[in-house]
Amino acid sequence: TLSxxxxxxxxxxxxxxxxxxxxxxxxxxxxxxxxxxxxxGAWFSLGYPYSFIVVPVWIPSAILMDLAYWATKRNKHMLIL
Structure with missing residues (x-):
C-alpha cells in the first residue's frame, strides 16, 4: 500500500x-x-477522524517512539527524561 x-x-x-x-x-x-x-491507533483512539490519520501527521509520533526506544535500549533510566 501507499502507507x-x-x-x-x-x-x-x-x-x-x-x-x-x-x-x-x-x-x-x-x-x-x-x-x-x-x-x-493512538491517534484514532483519541477521536481524530480517519481522514486526519491518512495524512502523515503521525510520522513525528512514530519517530518519537523510535527515539524513545533507542534512548532507553542502553539506559533504562533515560525514559524518565
Missing amino acids: QSLMLAVGAAYYLTFTGVPGTATYYALIMTVYTWIAK
Whole structure:
C-alpha cells in the first residue's frame, strides 16, 4: 500500500541519515511500520477522524517512539527524561 511504501522510504532515509548503514534500512522500515500502526491507533483512539490519520501527521509520533526506544535500549533510566 501507499502507507507502507511511504514508511519504507521514510524509515530507510531516516536510518541512513542517523547511522549511514544502508544494509539495515529495510529492517528499520519494518520497525517504523509497526510504530506507524501504533501511532495511527493512538491517534484514532483519541477521536481524530480517519481522514486526519491518512495524512502523515503521525510520522513525528512514530519517530518519537523510535527515539524513545533507542534512548532507553542502553539506559533504562533515560525514559524518565
